[in-house]
Amino acid sequence: MPDIYEVEDNYRPKPDDRRLIEEFRKNPIGHHSPDLQRLLNRLRSGPMADKYCLVVIKPSREWQLAKTSGVPGKPLKMLSQRFTRMDDAEWYVFRQRWKALTGETLR
Amino acid sequence: MMKITAYADQVSAAPGETIDFMVNCEAPTFKADLVKLICGDMNPDGPGYKEKNIKAIGKYKGRKQVIHAGSFVEVPTAEQLQSLQSFTFQAFIWPTTPDKGMQAIISNWSDSGQAGAALIIAPDSKGIGLCLGSGKGKAELVTTGKALLAHEWYFVAASYDAKTKSVTLVQEPMHNHVGAKDAAKTKKKVKTARIGKHADPVILGAYFKQNDKGRTVCGGHLNGKIDSPRIANRSLDVAEMEALKSGPISGALANDVVASWDFGADVTSIHVTDTSPNMLDGEIVNMPVRGMTGWNWTGDEMCWRHAPEEYGAIHFHDDDLHDAGWQVDFSLTIPKGLQSGLYAARLRCGKGEENEDYVPFAVLPPRGTATAKICFLLPTGSYMAYANENMGFDVPMAQLLGGRLVEHNHQDIYRNAHREYGSSCYDSHSDGSGVCYSSRLRPILTMRPKYRSWVGGVGSTLWQFNADTHIIDWLEAMGYDYDVVTDEDLHYEGVSAIDKYNVVLTGSHPEYHSKEMWDAMDTYQQRGGRLMYLGANGWYWRIAYHSETPGIMEVRRGEGGIRAWEARTGEYYHSFTGEYGGLWRRNGKAPQKLLGTGFSAQGFDISSYYRRKPDSFKKEVGWIMKGIGKDEKIGDFGLIGGGAAGLEIDRADRLLGTPPGAYVLASSEDHTDIYLVVCEELLINYPGLGGQENDLVRADIVYYPTQNGGGVFSTSSIAWSGSLSHNGYNNNVSQMTKNVLDRFASNKPMEG
Incomplete structure (x- = not known):
């Protein structure tokens, strides 16, 4: 299940926006161009049902990917991916959300 | 999942003073230590986690302690309530989740005996209902069958006449929306010939289930507001219900009204006043919200102190919580001479983070002194x-x-x-x-x-x-x-x-x-x-x-x-x-x-x-x-x-x-x-x-x-x-x- 809104909205990436992929990969957290920030706002604003999140395995050192249920009280769905860098987790989730939004698989 | 969680009755104490600790522990035993907290940051890039052991407090038997959330008003039972046979329950309500299943408005109910009566929001979105229990076998439910709208005020009433075995239900929206179909006046015959007697409390905003080590445990918690809940000791007709809706009780009904709670009084208090001569006062439990706009709020005044008669509502929630009310597992008297600082009771019932909890508190300097600049x-x-x-x-x-x-x-x-x-x-x-x-x-x-x-x-x-x-x-x-x-x-x-x-x-x-x-x-x-x-x-x-x-x-x-x-x-x-x-x-x-x-x-x-x-x-x-x-x-x-x-x-x-x-x-x-x-x-x-x-x-x-x-x-x-x-x-x-x-x-x- 994609964790971004599937409804029609007023912003979808245009072909030229593919340049933002590389900008994000180089620096997932921090200063971004206005165009990348707009894309990230789109990707991160999905509802809580099946929304990606992280569970701390080792503080500041290791995280496991999970999804929230969207129903208060209902547990997280733990996924298999683990990351030792927060940036790697961001890049992984970015690719999943990009695919859900555009249909394109990023390597 | 964590096996141990706890809290304390104080957030600070001076040497010589005592803090009580309440612990929920799923393991057979747990160990408590007094530690001084210095740095709680687990980030390896930082100064590192630092705490200092001060002394062992003790080893204790673990026991499960649970939290009963959900607010209500509890009114101790009284002869006037126990002797009710024919009666009328009525109130204004502003439901916020009317489709969330059964929610009690006024209940004089014993769940263990299935005895008494309760004015409720009925399950399956069937509007309001009256639940009757003879104390012998299954309870009987009469509903209006008309779903309530959320966030709308209603006048609701239910009467029961034991002689004629008839129930009258009134579900009157305060605002008529075209096509809403949420108004009802229902009269029905029932099988119940006698209300079962019990000695459990009257509950407003929920119904009584049981007592758990001194705590009243309720079910059927209401989400929404109640205003002007009232009980009469006979089956009022619809005109009399209207007359009893709000304001002072008329002389004609003086002999009939058993209780008339005024939620607009005592707003700052946990006390709830019954304005009837019976003085069946109650208390709020788990802190439902007071000072809330009532059914008749005009918007002319914004403060409950200025128009208490327009702030007669309490907003109840099924997840309200004040005092978890757990039993005390151990107490700690702050040692004389212990330096003021940030401390905690460290509780462990095994290895790993799931078997550990901390209850932090401040140790103050000795009363009336400062031990530093x-x-x-x-x-x-x-x-x-x-x-x-x-x-x-x-x-x-x-x-x-x-x-x-x-x-x-x-x-x-x-x-x-x-x-x-x-x-x-x-x-x-x-x-x-x-x-x-x-x-x-x-x-x-x-x-x-x-x-x-x-x-x-x-x-x-x-x-x-x-x-x-x-x-x-x-x-x-x-x-x-x-x-x-x-x-x-x-x-x-x-x-x-x-x-x-x-x-x-x-x-x-x-x-x-x-x-x-x-x-x-x-x-x-x-x-x-x-x-x-x-x-x-x-x-x-x-x-x-x-x-x-x-x-x-x-x-x-x-x-x-x-x-x-x-x-x-x-x-x-x-x-x-x-x-x-x-x-x-x-x-x-x-x-x-x-x-x-x-x-x-x-x-x-x-x-x-x-x-x-x-x-x-x-x-x-x-x-x-x-x-x-x-x-x-x-x-x-x-x-x-x-x-x-x-x-x-x-x-x-x-x-x-x-x-x-x-x-x-x-x-x-x-x-x-x-x-x-x-x-x-x-x-x-x-x-x-x-x-x-x-x-x-x-x-x-x-x-x-x-x-x-x-x-x-x-x-x-x-x-x-x-x-x-x-x-x-x-x-x-x-x-x-x-x-x-x-x-x-x-x-x-x-x-x-």
């Missing part, structure tokens, strides 16, 4: 406001605010599974209304050493309690003697709690203050006390503590400010005190008046640094800038977002109260566009509110002397404390903090 004011009011906050689980915008994925800890996962542990004042109840009360008489799993919060910026990701251990750690590492005093001490004792100290240090985020606390800090400053405001978003919300029952605070998120929810119109006044709630800024006391700076912007991804401003080169403030180069960036490092200026940041503003003589020593710059100007600044919304463009997105470091040799130094950033330990505590954030603290702690008056 420095006081750290532990912002327990703010910890309570954020207690068990669930935004990371519930709110989609969390990832937008943080500019990254939300992180969850084992405590978060446990709290999500145990919503009965109660919410924070940043959450909404299950019916969508905001949580305006928060109690510390329950395990607060966000107020723990080692805990990380999604909102704490990249890096160590700390917030509130655990972030404040960075300040404790710095004081310890730098060799300062200090006492610890809490918000509640300041609230209850006033300025005497801090007036023996040369300097008071705040936490990283001292956001919530009662009038008593505000006045005490103001007086402290006027007398020459010195304040180091080592954070941001301080003195922002006005709060109140309950005057009758400890450990619970109130905030009304009124007409301005960064609000996780918004109080409904007409509900801006504290029920605990009658004060106008909301921002201190809207109470004529913007933070700049007390601190020199006030909340200006927020963002939760990365932090930034400060640059020196012209004021910093003036000779009068040379002692603050000693050791800091002319072009040096201040705080371009740190554990909270990688910089000293970040998360929430404050600015000086003469028009909001920054003193005319204030020195703006440095200002932050280059924040990301995740940072946005606070909404109380937006009279007209406009483009360009982000950190890359807007000048209001900045933190100002400010100093000014005050009368009688006092002074105020404000760093204006929540992230400041995360930079103190950088490079073995040898850095310009640590240097500036030390420069000021050494001067403020001295007996020499500041020069004006």
Whole structure:
């Protein structure tokens, strides 16, 4: 299940926006161009049902990917991916959300 | 999942005083130790986790203790209630989740015996209903069959005539919506010939289930408001029900009315008054919200004190919680001679984080004394406001605010599974209304050493309690003697709690203050006390503590400010005190008046640094800038977002109260566009509110002397404390903090 809104909205990436992929990969957290920030706002604003999140395995050192249920009280769905860098987790989730939004698989 | 959770009855105690601890433990035994907390940060890039064993408290038998959430009014049973056969129950209601299953409005019911009667919202969206129990076999239910609309006022009534075995139900909407089909007047014959007698209490907003070690446990909790609940001792006809709806009871019904509760009286109290001669008074349990607009609220008055007859409603929630009411597992008397500081009972029932919990508290200096010149004011009011906050689980915008994925800890996962542990004042109840009360008489799993919060910026990701251990750690590492005093001490004792100290240090985020606390800090400053405001978003919300029952605070998120929810119109006044709630800024006391700076912007991804401003080169403030180069960036490092200026940041503003003589020593710059100007600044919304463009997105470091040799130094950033330990505590954030603290702690008056 994609964790971004599937409804029609007023912003979808245009072909030229593919340049933002590389900008994000180089620096997932921090200063971004206005165009990348707009894309990230789109990707991160999905509802809580099946929304990606992280569970701390080792503080500041290791995280496991999970999804929230969207129903208060209902547990997280733990996924298999683990990351030792927060940036790697961001890049992984970015690719999943990009695919859900555009249909394109990023390597 | 965590196997052990606990809380204490006190958040501070002086040597010789005793704290009780209540523990839920799924293991056969647990061990309790008294530890001194120094640094709660588990980030390997930081100074490391530090606690000091003080003494073993003991080994205890584990037992499971559970929380019964959900509020109600409990009225002890009385002869007049037990003897009811024919009767009428009636009230105004404003249901918020009418389709959520059975919810009791007025119940004189014994669940174990299936005896009595209850006016309810019926299951399966069948409108209101009357449940009758003879005490022999299955209860009988009569409903209107007409679904109620959420957030609409209704007059509802149910009568039962034992002689004719007939029930009358009235479901009268106060506003008729075309096509709604939610009105009903139903008369039906029933099988029940006699109501079963019982000795259980009458409950409003739920029904009685059982007693659990002195706690009343209810079911069928109502989400929504009840106004003017009344009971008569015979089956009234519809005209009589109308006559009894509200206002004084007419002489014609004087012999018939058994109880007439006035929720608009006693708003500040847990007491509920029955205005009938029977005086069947009750008490609220689990703190449903009082001071709420009633069915007849006109909007002419905004304060419940001015028109109590229009504020006759209590809003009940199925997830309200005040006192968990657990049994005491052990007590700790603070040893004589134990140095004031931040301590905890460390509880372990096995190995690993799932088998461990901490219950933090402050050890005060011996009563009436100060044992240091420095006081750290532990912002327990703010910890309570954020207690068990669930935004990371519930709110989609969390990832937008943080500019990254939300992180969850084992405590978060446990709290999500145990919503009965109660919410924070940043959450909404299950019916969508905001949580305006928060109690510390329950395990607060966000107020723990080692805990990380999604909102704490990249890096160590700390917030509130655990972030404040960075300040404790710095004081310890730098060799300062200090006492610890809490918000509640300041609230209850006033300025005497801090007036023996040369300097008071705040936490990283001292956001919530009662009038008593505000006045005490103001007086402290006027007398020459010195304040180091080592954070941001301080003195922002006005709060109140309950005057009758400890450990619970109130905030009304009124007409301005960064609000996780918004109080409904007409509900801006504290029920605990009658004060106008909301921002201190809207109470004529913007933070700049007390601190020199006030909340200006927020963002939760990365932090930034400060640059020196012209004021910093003036000779009068040379002692603050000693050791800091002319072009040096201040705080371009740190554990909270990688910089000293970040998360929430404050600015000086003469028009909001920054003193005319204030020195703006440095200002932050280059924040990301995740940072946005606070909404109380937006009279007209406009483009360009982000950190890359807007000048209001900045933190100002400010100093000014005050009368009688006092002074105020404000760093204006929540992230400041995360930079103190950088490079073995040898850095310009640590240097500036030390420069000021050494001067403020001295007996020499500041020069004006």
